[in-house]
Amino acid sequence: DDALSIREITPDNFKIGIYIADPGSIIDYMEECGCKGLYNSICERGLTLYTCEGNFPMMPEGISTDQASLLPHKRRLALSLHFNMDKLGNLISDIRFEHSVIENTRAYTYEEVDSIIQKGKVNKGVYKLYKLSQEIARTHTPKLYDDRWDSHKMVETMMVFANKNVARILYERVPEEVITRLHNGFNNNISHVPEHLSKRVEIMNTSAAKYSRVLGRHFGLGITFYTHFTSPIRRIVDLYIHYLIKRLFFRGK
Numbered sequence: 001d002d003a004l005s006i007r008e009i010t011p012d013n014f015k016i017g018i019y020i021a022d023p024g025s026i027i028d029y030m031e032e033c034g035c036k037g038l039y040n041s042i043c044e045r046g047l048t049l050y051t052c053e054g055n056f057p058m059m060p061e062g063i064s065t066d067q068a069s070l071l072p073h074k075r076r077l078a079l080s081l082h083f084n085m086d087k088l089g090n091l092i093s094d095i096r097f098e099h100s101v102i103e104n105t106r107a108y109t110y111e112e113v114d115s116i117i118q119k120g121k122v123n124k125g126v127y128k129l130y131k132l133s134q135e136i137a138r139t140h141t142p143k144l145y146d147d148r149w150d151s152h153k154m155v156e157t158m159m160v161f162a163n164k165n166v167a168r169i170l171y172e173r174v175p176e177e178v179i180t181r182l183h184n185g186f187n188n189n190i191s192h193v194p195e196h197l198s199k200r201v202e203i204m205n206t207s208a209a210k211y212s213r214v215l216g217r218h219f220g221l222g223i224t225f226y227t228h229f230t231s232p233i234r235r236i237v238d239l240y241i242h243y244l245i246k247r248l249f250f251r252g253k
Contacts, residue, residue: 001231003070003078003104004158006129012086014132018162019102020230022077023059023068024242048234057234064233072107079242081162089135095165099250113151133157140164143222159230160221166241167227171215173248179237181226182216183209211237 005017027039042059049056057064070076080100084093108126116126133154137145141160144153163181170178209218218226229245232238 019078089139166229167225
């Protein structure tokens with residue numbers, strides 16, 4: 001679903017790119033070519049299910065694993081966010097959307113990224129992104145930050161940052177059309193929990209998150225504006241948000 005880029009402009013100015021696969025454009029094209037009802041069938045599924053009996057994809061496999069997937073060394077459509085940050089994770093430019101064609105240069109495994117991190121290869125863009133993601137978490141999503149930082153945390157932080165800011169930008173423009181993600185917090189009060197278990201118990205004791213047309217806080221992430229934008233191949237809400245962005249920012253282009 002996603003790819004990341006970083007370019008160092010100066011030691012205190014980094015250009016960041018977050019690229020999300022654009023299956024919506026492929027769906028539109030296929031419907032125009034005669035695959036009528038494709039979008040409706042995807043809406044009926046609503047999401048990809050992962051079960052002990054196998055995976056049940058929301059989209060046809062040809063789209064989800066090939067045509068829309070940001071495979072290395074393949075030109076692919078993407079909906080992208082670009083912005084500049086300083087080394088402390090502060091935004092020093094506006095966030096802008098781009099409807100892009102990208103070519104992913106490298107597909108890393110989490111283990112490969114962790115190896116780069118552990119070896120401290122400071123000349124690597126991956127390592128710079130890793131260090132910057134820690135500052136982004138501290139500044140923008142402090143509930144995500146802890147001392148055990150690895151490749152999973154790096155990617156999670158960048159995706160949460162994207163979802164948070166997409167929600168904010170859309171809510172400023174069309175608040176009545178945005179689908180937000182709400183999380184109300186604890187089911188019941190908890191107390192007398194050993195410190196080393198407190199985070200795990202907190203997660204287990206919180207109510208389920210839900211989608212809404214009403215702006216509300218996501219307790220688990222400590223965020224007011226939040227939506228789902230980064231997984232349009234496997235969640236219908238993300239695909240809806242993609243269509244909304246394209247209508248608002250790229251109409252006629």
